[in-house]
Amino acid sequence: MSRARVVSREEWLAARLALLEREKEHDRRRDALSAARRELPWVKVEKGYWFDGPSGKATLRELFGARRQLIVYHFMFHPSWDEGCKSCSYVADNIEGGHVHLAARDTAYCAVSRAPLAKIEAFKARMGWTFPWVSSNETDFNYDYAVSFREEEYARGDIEYNYKKSRFPQPEAPGLSVFAREGDEVFHTYSTYARGLDILMGTYNYLDLTPLGRDEAALPYGMAWVRHHDRYGTT
Structure with missing residues (x-):
């Protein structure tokens, strides 16, 4: 990190107030974007899905419990792997402890x-x-929600991820999908992938406030530094 200019408190305050105006404009734009997201149309989920959980089989509707909304995090964990993706684990660390607060806003969470x-x-x-x-x-x-790729699609690189045809380095990909229900009818309201998941990573948001920021420019890829949280301090 190259050393920043060192100035008086008065000069710093002037620069900080100028940046504050830009931050406020960003907040207004984000609020407008969130409002537009809430106005997206819904798609009724017609297909039946069954999931294996600790209490046995559960339908998509049953993942809601008594809540009206459901957030699903598509956690990368291929059947042949012995552990989950380290980057998805980074995301999971940022929801652990916080997911209980979603229930207070009529929202269930499930990976x-x-x-x-x-x-x-x-x-x-x-x-x-x-x-x-x-x-x-x-x-x-x-x-169906474009986070896993069938072998033939993956082999020829003909996959759809993040709303476009592309290649992906793994047969699994991260994502987040949101569902709502009216009675027992379930609707898909939103899905996001790739950089759209950035906002879920609170640690990144903290780093963005620091002089070094994420400090990833010299790495082979952005999250190369991330480890499972029990593996920091190892080679």
Whole structure:
């Protein structure tokens, strides 16, 4: 990090107030974007999905519990892997402890992966997480919401991710989908992928307030520094 200019308190305050105006404008734009997101039309979920959870089989409707809204985090965990994605684990660390507050706003939260439940439960215990997490291994759920890719699609690079055809370095990808219900009818309201998940990572938002920021420019890719939280301090 190159050293910034060192100025008087008065000069710093003038620069800070100028930046504050830009921050306020950003907040107004973000509020407007959030309002536009809430105005998106809904799609009724007609297909039946069954998930494996600690209490047995559950439908998508049952993942809501008594809540009217459901946030699903598509956690990258391929059936052949022995542990979940480290970057998705970074996201999960930022919701652990916070997901209980969503219930106060009539919103349920659940992570969904294709890995079998036994692997999910073992990894969840290792990480010390408490949020709900179920397996979609026997359904098309991950494929239908464009976060898992069938072998033939993945082999030829003909996959759809983040609303476009592209290649992806893994057969699993991260994402987040939102659902609402009216009675027992379930509707898909929103999905986001890739950089759209950035806002979920509170640690990044803290780093963005510092002089060094995320400090990732020299890394082979943005999240190369991220580890499972029990592996920091190891090679």
